[in-house]
Amino acid sequence: MTMDLKERASFLSRTLKDAGIEKYAFQVSESETKELNTELTDFSLFRTIFDGGASVTAFLGGKKGSASGSDLTDQGLAALVEDAKAGAESSVADEANDIAEKQAPETFVTPALKADMERLYDRVQEMISEAGRDFPLLKMMQVIASHSFTHRLYVNSNGTCFEANEGEYSVTLEYAGNDGEKTTGIAYASLTTRSLDRPLLDSGTLRKQLKDTQDSLHTFPVKDKFEGTVLLTPDALADFASMLVSNFLSGSVIMDGTSLWLNKAGEKVASSLVTLRLQAEDDRLVLPAPITADGYRAENVPLLEAGVLRNYLLNLYAAKKTGLKVTRSGSGLTMDGGDTPVEEMIRSIRRGLIVGGFSGGQPGANGEFSGVAKNSFYVEDGQIRGAVMETMISGTLQDLFSNVTALSREVVSNGSYALPYLAAEGITISGS
Numbered sequence: 001m002t003m004d005l006k007e008r009a010s011f012l013s014r015t016l017k018d019a020g021i022e023k024y025a026f027q028v029s030e031s032e033t034k035e036l037n038t039e040l041t042d043f044s045l046f047r048t049i050f051d052g053g054a055s056v057t058a059f060l061g062g063k064k065g066s067a068s069g070s071d072l073t074d075q076g077l078a079a080l081v082e083d084a085k086a087g088a089e090s091s092v093a094d095e096a097n098d099i100a101e102k103q104a105p106e107t108f109v110t111p112a113l114k115a116d117m118e119r120l121y122d123r124v125q126e127m128i129s130e131a132g133r134d135f136p137l138l139k140m141m142q143v144i145a146s147h148s149f150t151h152r153l154y155v156n157s158n159g160t161c162f163e164a165n166e167g168e169y170s171v172t173l174e175y176a177g178n179d180g181e182k183t184t185g186i187a188y189a190s191l192t193t194r195s196l197d198r199p200l201l202d203s204g205t206l207r208k209q210l211k212d213t214q215d216s217l218h219t220f221p222v223k224d225k226f227e228g229t230v231l232l233t234p235d236a237l238a239d240f241a242s243m244l245v246s247n248f249l250s251g252s253v254i255m256d257g258t259s260l261w262l263n264k265a266g267e268k269v270a271s272s273l274v275t276l277r278l279q280a281e282d283d284r285l286v287l288p289a290p291i292t293a294d295g296y297r298a299e300n301v302p303l304l305e306a307g308v309l310r311n312y313l314l315n316l317y318a319a320k321k322t323g324l325k326v327t328r329s330g331s332g333l334t335m336d337g338g339d340t341p342v343e344e345m346i347r348s349i350r351r352g353l354i355v356g357g358f359s360g361g362q363p364g365a366n367g368e369f370s371g372v373a374k375n376s377f378y379v380e381d382g383q384i385r386g387a388v389m390e391t392m393i394s395g396t397l398q399d400l401f402s403n404v405t406a407l408s409r410e411v412v413s414n415g416s417y418a419l420p421y422l423a424a425e426g427i428t429i430s431g432s
Contacts (some may be wrong), residue, residue, distance in 0.1 A: 003028060005153050008054070008072055013155065015081045015207035016058065021088075025099045025295055027051075028072065029152035038143040041128050043121075058084040062093035096320035100295035103161040108290055112194040115147035119196045120334060125198040127307045129157035133206075135214045141186070142174040156295050168286050168415075169193050171200055175210065177217045187213045187375075192286045192415030198348070204234055204414035212356050212375040212387075219389040222378060222431030229352030229405070230393060231345060234412040234419040236355045241255045241276060241333055241419070242368075242395050247367050249303060249311075251318030252255045260398060261309055271306040271404035273338060277302050278313075280330025286415040287332050294326070297388075301329040337420035339406030345406050345423050347380060347382035353429055354379060355393065373429075388431070395427045398424035 008028050016024045028050040054077060065087025067080045072350070091223035124145045132141055147169050154162040170192045189209040191200060201207050225266035232240060246253075248269075253259040261269050280290040280298035292296040294316040302310045311327055317328035353376050361373015373393045401424070403414045410420035415423035 005151060007120060007408055008077065009153050009155050009161075011074060012054070012056065012077050012081070012242075013157075016056070016144050016157075016330050018057075019081050019085055021058045021060065021081070021085060023099060023276065023391075024045045024057060024084075025154070025156035026054060026056040027058065027152060027154045028054045029150060029298060030072075031148060031150040034117055034199045035144065036117070036121060036124060037145075037148040037149070038124070038128065038140075038352050039227075040142075041132065042141055043124075054080055056080045056084040057099075058088045059097060059099070060085070061087040062095055062097055063091045064094070064097040065089070065091055072200065074376070078190060078372070096317050098316055099156045099158060099322060100160060100292075100316060101253075103162075103297055105161045106163075106297060108162070108164040108166075110164075110166045110194065110287075111164060112147070112169065113149055114167065114282045115149070116196065116370045116375060117147065120145055120147060123196050123200050124171070131175075131210060132197065132200050134201075135210050137177050137179045137214045138175050138210060140175050141179055144172045146170055148373075154291050154295055156226055160295055162291050162295075162297070164291065167194065167385075169196065170415075171206075173206065173210075175213065177213050182217045184213055184216055190414070194286050195256045195331075205412055207234070209235070209356070209375070210355060212377075213376070216375055216387040219387045220378075221427065222388050222391045225428065225430035227426055228429050229349045229379075229423055230429070231352065231354045231427045233354065233356050234414075234421065235418065236357055237335070237419045237422050238333060238417045239358050240400060241335065241349055241368065243363055244276075244367075244401060245303065247363055247365070247397055249313045251312070251314045251322075253365070254312050254324070255318050255321050260365075264309050265312070267309055268307045269309045270304055270401040272307040273404045274290065274304050275302070275336040276304040278329040279332035282330075282332050282334060283413075284413040284418040285332040285334070287330060289297050290330060292328055296326070296328040298330040299328045333390055333417040333419065335411075335419050335422075336407070337409055337411040338414070339409055340406045342408045342410055342421050345383065345408060345421060347381060348406070349379045349423070351380050351381060352425075352427075353377065353388065353393065354384070358393070363397055368394070368396065370394035390431075392430045394430075399426055400424050 034051040165260030172190045191204040231252035248261040363369040
């Protein structure tokens with residue numbers, strides 16, 4: 001970490017103006033990552049990685065050009081300016097191309113700015129030991145544990161200047177189950193955190209994912225097709241909530257008019273149990289710098305409140321194109337929990353699946369989805385009967401989030417989301 005980013009930012013501003021670019025935005029950053037690796041259960045690597053980069057967006061008469069690179073020297077930054085200018089000159093003019101208005105300067109500082117690698121080493125060693133004890137049929141193939149510190153500056157020609165200093169720990173596990181001739185595919189689990197106060201295996205969904213993989217060594221087929229209940233784990237709910245946002249709320253589907261929720265702001269569009277938000281500040285989450293790509297100070301944004309649509313996700317370009325307000329949203333996905341313990345939710349299922357993950361393509365414009373339920377377990381008459389093999393689930397996002405029967409009291413965070421378990425009925429389940 002040797003560069004003076006403020007000096008680099010001043011150089012970029014001067015170079016852009018000297019190139020005749022009066023409207024611009026850019027970001028410069030430096031990062032330091034300290035990383036521990038294991039092969040099987042033995043520590044095999046410790047390294048420190050330094051990185052840096054810059055991205056520049058130039059505007060010329062409604063034309064927009066962008067360039068990015070990792071060279072923060074005078075020559076490297078000057079080349080970025082030339083590339084961004086050339087991109088703008090060759091693009092098509094669009095009045096919606098713009099940058100955020102001036103905002104008061106602000107500096108954002110997160111916890112965990114300094115790495116405690118001894119503590120991280122101890123926690124990883126503890127996790128490997130606990131996993132071997134509690135899940136003897138799993139083979140831990142690799143663990144990558146790291147601490148990252150990032151310093152970044154965002155500047156635009158309207159006078160906005162944001163600075164962020166961010167620190168976080170991350171852990172990624174690669175593992176597989178093995179019981180004689182029975183094996184599972186390679187599985188992955190991850191966690192991001194700013195604190196090492198808790199054992200890693202008791203954070204996020206790491207323990208559950210390991211257990212589900214071990215329990216999936218012995219599976220049975222669901223041989224018929226039926227309409228039943230799905231109980232989405234927080235990991236699976238994160239997938240489906242992200243699909244919902246993309247299909248019904250994103251700027252692209254609002255601009256092209258394909259969203260089923262077009263012109264429905266203020267109306268009830270989902271179950272009254274569903275309150276979904278994108279957070280810029282939340283103690284449960286490890287969030288990136290609270291600065292949007294357009295250069296706004298990010299805010300906590302409600303998307304659905306008790307099933308009522310509150311906001312679309314419109315960047316500055318989409319807002320100008322549609323005449324709607326820009327959404328200054330954060331990136332941390334959260335959903336309020338309910339009043340029902342998970343075990344009680346399972347007991348209430350007559351017939352259905354606990355879904356740990358989903359493998360399928362992006363739903364169509366009408367929200368129809370179809371894919372394989374991963375790490376999933378068959379439930380009948382309130383009892384878990386066992387893990388299932390290659391079982392399909394299909395339905396529509398609209399029905400899934402409208403036919404919610406319960407949300408768990410438990411809300412789980414893996415650092416990037418804070419979500420409950422969600423039960424919904426009316427989903428088609430079909431075996432191989």
